Amino acid sequence: MDCNFEDCNGFIKSIPIINEITQNTQLNFQSCLNEWFKSMSFEDYKKIKSFFADLEVDFFTEYMPFGGGASGETTEEEYRNFQRLINEGKISKLSDQQVYTLVSKAISPEVMAAYKFCVAKKTEACTHNPTDPMTRPNSAFKPTDAPNYGINYRVKQVGAYINITIWYVPYNETDTWPIVENFYVTDGVKCLAGCLKEKTKLDSEHVIVLERVDPKETIIVIDFDKTSVTIQLERDKVPPIKIQRFRINYNINEFSGDLLTCTLPQGYKILSGYKVTLMDTSGRVMGGILTGCFPKMANKWEIRLNGVSKSPFYISINAIYDPLNEWEVKIFKNSAKNSTSTNCEIEDGYILTGGGIDISFNDDSIRHEIGVNAFYPRDKKTWAVAINGQLTNQEWELSTYAIGLKKKGNIEGQINVSNDSQVWSFEINDHNLIPVGGGFIIEDSSSQLRDIIGIGPLDILPGGENTRGFAFSWYPSTGYAADSVFTKYVTSLKHPEMDINVLPGESLIYI
Template sequence: MDCDFRDCNDFIKSIPIINEITQSTQLNFQSSLHEWFKSMSFEDYKKIKTFFADLEVDFFVEFMPVGGGASGETTEEEYRNFQRAVNEGRISKLSDQQVYTLVSKAISPEVMSAYKFCVAKKTEACTHNPPDPVNRPNPAPEPTEGPNYGINYRVKQIGTYINVTIWYVPYNETDSWPIVENFYVSESVKCLSGCLKEKTKLDSEHVIVLERVDPKEATIVIDFDKTSVTIQLERDKVPPIKIQRFRVNYNINEFSGNLLTCTLPNGYKILSGYKATLMETSGRVTGGILLGCFPKTSNEWNIRLNGVSKAPFYISINAIYDPLNEWEIKTFKNSAKNSTSSNCEIEDGYILTGGGIDISLNDDSIRHEIGVHAFYPRDKKTWAVAINGQLTNQEWELSTYAIGLKKKGNLEGQINISNDNQTWDFQVNDRNLIPVGGGFILEDSDPLRDITGITPLDLIPGSENTRGFAFSWNPIRGLAADSVFTKYITSLKHPEMDINVIPEESIINI
């Protein structure tokens, strides 16, 4: 009794070589391959042999190796002898298990399941002498687990990218492939590739690649001529954030050269860094000790010394602990020749958390009368710096750095500003905001003024429960309290309030 295997073959005909083999709708794949051997050329044989070998499938028909790593080289004369044996009926067909092994290497598990189920049902239907239902053993054998007929899909998200794989399992041999009538994605996602077009036939697995452009819920609707599918994507989850503060102590008596690098332990990524504080033997805080204080990479910080000094100093760094690499932090840089001010912008999709500055001069062996009087977030995308002092008859390059945290979900970045000239600190009272970086502008008329330190308030004895920063600066003449200044804080707002700031500093000695 002949049996129509058209619908079974359709499951695996998406593979080009298999599609070429399975021309007959009345034969299953085993029989189709056996018939194909009878007429195929030696070049065709080498092609399918290479195909099977690439899939790492080993099987042998009689004395003739076909496919797999164990196969040897076959001459054309040997192949002709093999083909003669096939035509004379001395070569048996491939077993079901050999075919299942081959097909499972080439297509998805879902389609493989559908193919096996279809073959099993067809084989049962084509049996010449089906068992008498009255005499069937009791209890009856467990039914074969079948595929999910109709539209199937699976969703996988990697970062902001979403892969939707969709396929159709026919109900029977007369069931036609569905045809697309409409494809819709909501505004929170953007279709990058595989976007289904009207009149597209879903006759094989199809992959749609989307990018999430907004953290809110997303909807995908695909209307076919026979059904509609709605795929709901949940709101983008925001991973928790753990922030560690580092205090890097430098003893420059031990160094030669003026550019020093500090590397944080593995798993930490820098959110912000602050200008250094130097205590001379007199106890006076001195400005102008650094020409550069900036991120080199996501976990390295550079300082450039201003000439030679004998006293120790320290800098402060805020870093996110990210051992699972869930967060992307990127450093942006902009340079200007012989300019006293410079700005640097982050790319779209990032949150500004901090910045850096570097002044590169031709002669770094002497101390230059230069101060930094502006080091702050000008807006949510821009870090700005400005320098002052004795800059005549010199050539220099001023570089500004901006640190950006890749935005995820509903994570927000805020810029807090205080124009209060009566206090040296700036507290953030909104419990939803977590301070991560600080900035400062000095606006007095002193020809040489310098920001000398930005320190988290909760690290100062007596202010353990206060969130914000303390600011210090150095005027050459007069009192610091006579200055006019603006203070800035960059902060993060987590939708689940899941930002944990470690209370103490971790010390790094260099």
């Protein structure tokens, strides 16, 4: 039974030299190459040998037992002798594997797979009459299956970014490439690169890069002159969240100036952190010991002590456990010289979960009379801080840090506010909200030094096992706490499937 190899050759005829070789569509590529060598001039031979060498394909040793193959030198006399051996039938044709090696280096894997399938199923595949492209369903090509003639695509999503690779498998060597007539995406995504334009010819693999800007279901429509492609992206699903609370215990006998860093165990990313109860060597609660308390990286927290201190203290940190790296936590920073207040904004696409503060004086070796009277989420994008104290003739830099959790799907961030100055706790009664961070503003009419000395989760306090929220404590160095207005803030997360698990208690780390 005769076999027409026209369809097989059609997959690889886009390579100029191979197109020249495969003029006889009744023969496969191996036979075409063998026939071509019979009439090919020595100059043409050197051109094609150079082409194969550029592709790092060295299979001419089977054809050319002299001259060292594609990487060697063959004289014209040797080549004439080679042609004589071909005409006498003393040199066999190339093996399938040698041709596959060549083609796989010159064209895309999908087209290569289609060609290989066609060669392997010569009689069956080459006489196959494919379904018309106007009616054939679109689906990603699988190399183990028969080739999908017509439009093919595959979709890969990494975080908020979506890559769509689209290509066309011709029906035969006379089949023309499809031309774009319209490219449309719904408002759930925006096209960053590879956006198809009208009259674009799809004559090779094409990659479209999209960014999901809304978790809702999204549709991409590409109209070609031959057919239309509709790609539907499901609603962005939200991975579960597991929150671990850490207590970082510092027992410093003597410390001056430099920073101390705490690194969380592998797989944890910080959502919020704050200083908590500070004590002197007699166990008396103290304030003003820290001038820095901030996230250095997603898994590192740093503190800066106010001059020389021998006081033990601890820091409380809330962290997301993300061993599969499904969530992105990013630290943002903004600094100002000799300013008593600064703000820091997170980028679009993030949820504000917490913040940090650092006051760096020119001379950190002495104790500075400094307090913090604002450390809070001003709005859903901004963390704000303010300081007070004896700052005359001082030089310093005030830095504000904001912690952002990359938004996924329908997860939401909320800011809860309480203006009740008589109650030092702030309980979140909405069970759809999971508290993750705390902040405060202290206001009074005097210029007294003020400082927060404690923010901690309510459920770890005696009797607070089922209480969700934070406890706050503060003191003025002079005057009375009751003379001031104390506003409490809590940042919280809302998961669309209520899949946030806060582990009980705190995990201890000793520094």
